[in-house]
Amino acid sequence: MNVILFGATGMLGRGVLRECLRDESVSGVLAIGRRPLGVTHPKLRERVQDDPSDLSAAGVDPAAYDACFYCLGVSSVGMKEEEYRRVTHDLTLAVARPLAAANPGLTFVYVSGVGTDSTGRGRSMWARVKGRTENDLLELPFRAYMFRPGIVQPVRGVRSRSRLHRVLYAVAAPLLPLLRRLSPDLVLTSEAFGRAMIAVAAPGTEVPGHILEPADINRLGSARTRSN
Template identity: 65%
Template sequence: MKVILFGATGMIGQGVINECLRDERVQQVLAVGRNSLGIENPKLRELVQPDPTDLAAIAGELAEFDACFFCLGVSSVGMKEADYRRITYDLTLKVGRTLAAVNPKLVFIYVSGQGTDSTEQGRSMWGRVKGKTENDLLALPFQAYMFRPGFVQPMDGVISRTPLYRVAYAITGPLIPLFKRLAPNAVNDNREIGRAMIAVAASGANTHVLEPREINARAKS
């Protein structure tokens, strides 16, 4: 399959691109972002530009892709709702609507988060915004799947770009193996998320909203 990947420099995105480059089911990856990945691989192609949601440069190729893995996002910590919505909702739907219009057979997988509010009415700002993003993506005319990982364990030396998360991982890192044994369906590592995305893009899933348990199950298929 041919995959478009957004957010490949993030903690989850790095795990996803590593799995895509390893997996024989993926023939080509187009990584779209503001910065180059610095990776040399015959399967990888990059589109580096200030606005990663502007797909005009590849408009003629969009119908050729089988899947889009959308891992682009920011932490809501310290952000006003309008700013968080602009990045989380507006940019995501811009890409989603563009792809759905030209390629309704595409599989679009969006990285959301456990605790997302599908009612869009809850007290959590990020949960409401993520909920609306999920709902509007699911309404578009392509095959959309929402991934809601739980606690994400970074693998292969990947480090979060968010300072608060780096501190949290430094403190909790030694406890993650124990936590994973005690609550295996509350933890996903970034390798598992990548494997699950490829599996869902290749053969679907029995639900369009995948919580940590479903992500781990699809990672093994």
């Protein structure tokens, strides 16, 4: 399986990259982003460019890939809706539309979030924009899956780029085992998250639907870990 990965410098994307490089079913990864990864691996090719959506500049032949894992995203804090929509919705669809047109057999996995508003009419700005993005992706002629993670704990050396987030994770770490016991499907690890992405793109995986909540992601990630 050949994979295109967007957002590999972020915490979730870094976790997905790690699992792709470790998984024998993934033969190659093309990481596209604005910043260098600082990672070398025989499976990995990297394209650093100002506009990640410019697939021609990245030399991407959509027909050569089996899956696209789209982990690129920003926080909505302090952003106006128009700006957030441009980064979250418009950029994502600028990547997805040409991939779908050229390769309908591709699997596209999009990182959304718990609480995303599929109706597009709720009060939460980020949830409306994410909901519209999900809906537009699901209308495209490829296999699309929306991942809605809740709390994701970085493990196996994966770290957030944000110093604030690193501090928050460090403070919350002692509480996560308790939270996992009380709500076992709410807390994911970056490892399980990455394994679940590979699972939905792998032939023969039974996926419970096209919108995957934390419990679905956890089950897919755990099953993939046991089988590899």
